[in-house]
Amino acid sequence: MLINILLGKVVIPETFTVNGVSFKMMPVEGGTFTMGATPEQGSDALSNENPTHKVTLSNFSIGQTEVTQALWQAVMGNNPSRFTGDLQRPVEYVTWYQCQTFITKLNQLTGKNFRLPTEAEWEYAARGGNKSRGYKYSGSNTCREVAWYSVTSNAVTHPVGTKAPNELGLYDMSGNVWEWCQDFYGSYSAERQTDPVGPFDGYYHIYRGGSLDLEPTYCRVSCRYYQDPSDVSDNLGLRLAK
Numbered sequence: 322m323l324i325n326i327l328l329g330k331v332v333i334p335e336t337f338t339v340n341g342v343s344f345k346m347m348p349v350e351g352g353t354f355t356m357g358a359t360p361e362q363g364s365d366a367l368s369n370e371n372p373t374h375k376v377t378l379s380n381f382s383i384g385q386t387e388v389t390q391a392l393w394q395a396v397m398g399n400n401p402s403r404f405t406g407d408l409q410r411p412v413e414y415v416t417w418y419q420c421q422t423f424i425t426k427l428n429q430l431t432g433k434n435f436r437l438p439t440e441a442e443w444e445y446a447a448r449g450g451n452k453s454r455g456y457k458y459s460g461s462n463t464c465r466e467v468a469w470y471s472v473t474s475n476a477v478t479h480p481v482g483t484k485a486p487n488e489l490g491l492y493d494m495s496g497n498v499w500e501w502c503q504d505f506y507g508s509y510s511a512e513r514q515t516d517p518v519g520p521f522d523g524y525y526h527i528y529r530g531g532s533l534d535l536e537p538t539y540c541r542v543s544c545r546y547y548q549d550p551s552d553v554s555d556n557l558g559l560r561l562a563k
Contacts, residue, residue, distance in 0.1 A: 332490060334385055339430050340395040345385040346563060347490055349442075352451040353377040356444055357509055358543055361457045365538040369545060372511040376441045379516055383438055383446045384561040386481035386492050387411035387500060388423075396427050402478075403555035409480035411498045411558040417526045417550035420501050420559045427561075437503040438562035440527045440545065441517050447495070447530070447542040449488030457541055459494035459530075460487030464537035468496025474533035478556075494530055495540035498558040502527040506547035525549060532556035 334345035357373035358366035391408035393415075394400045401414045415423070424435050438446070447459040460467040467487065469479045474496070482492040494500075504519025504527045519527070525547040531540030534556055538544065548557070 334490070335382065337431055337433070339392065339427065342389075342391045342395040344389070344392050344561075346382040346561065347385045348382050349380065349446055349450050349489060351377070351379045351381070352445070354445050354448060354450075354453070356441060356543070359455075361455055361462070362541055362543050363457075365457075365541060366543060367545075369508065370543045372509055374509060374511050375513045376445070376517060377513075377515045378442060378445055381438075381442055382563050383442065383491065385490060387498060387558050387560050389481055393423060396423055396430065401553075404478040407480055409482075410478045411481055411493070413478065413498050413555050413558045414553045415501075415558060416553050417501050417548075423559075424561070433563060435561045435563045437501055437559060439516075439518055440502045440504045440529065441514070442562055443494075443500065443502050443529050443560075444542060446489060446491060447487065452488040454488060456487075458537070459491065459540075459542055460485055464495065464540055467494075468531065468537070468540045469493070469533050470496045470531060470540050471534055471536055476534060478533055494560075495542070496531050497533060498530070498556050499528040499532045499546070499554075500530045500558060500560045502529055506545075528557060 356376045358370035390400050390412045393412040458464050467484050486492050505523030506525040507520035
């Protein structure tokens with residue numbers, strides 16, 4: 322079993338196997354962080370990243386990598402991706418609704434309770450959780466070290482886990498493909514929150530992380546966008562949580 326040693330602590334991923342395809346979930350110790358346009362984001366921060374606010378999260382687990390084409394195919398029996406040729410590339414061209422179907426089937430096969438991360442969980446994990454060093458991108462202040470983006474990607478996705486990880490041992494939380502979150506999109510509040518799940522209703526859903534075809538500003542840990550849950554794009558995939 323892979324063991325990552327991060328800042329003096331041993332972190333052991335939990336490994337799951339579905340129809341011959343294995344994937345790893347990294348435990349994330351809960352804590353309190355400032356969500357939104359924190360100072361290291363500088364002038365790149367967008368208006369919807371404000372106001373900053375304190376968020377306290379319970380323990381959770383998150384995928385060490387984005388969901389691969391191999392895992393999607395093992396669960397769903399098909400591969401909708403536009404960038405094919407290597408099943409270790411992240412799956413893309415999937416709607417939010419299709420992600421929910423994938424997760425339902427994955428849970429049936431494993432007996433577990435996988436889900437999409439909440440937006441707050443996603444940002445906390447991207448920032449490195451309680452091991453955070455305050456980076457602008459997930460794991461570095463230099464985008465090319467951790468992300469496949471417009472300058473480094475050659476306009477294609479890349480196999481997951483081939484750039485440097487962040488403080489929690491998570492890969493590609495900046496760049497490669499955007500990642501759907503569970504939440505409806507909504508404006509931030511300055512109020513302190515505990516285990517927030519986003520607005521109670523809405524239409525658009527959040528996605529995070531930047532992608533292969535965009536500039537570094539979109540790969541920042543606080544950058545947030547939203548989309549129609551029935552839309553697809555070859556730069557939009559997902560990461561699991563539980």
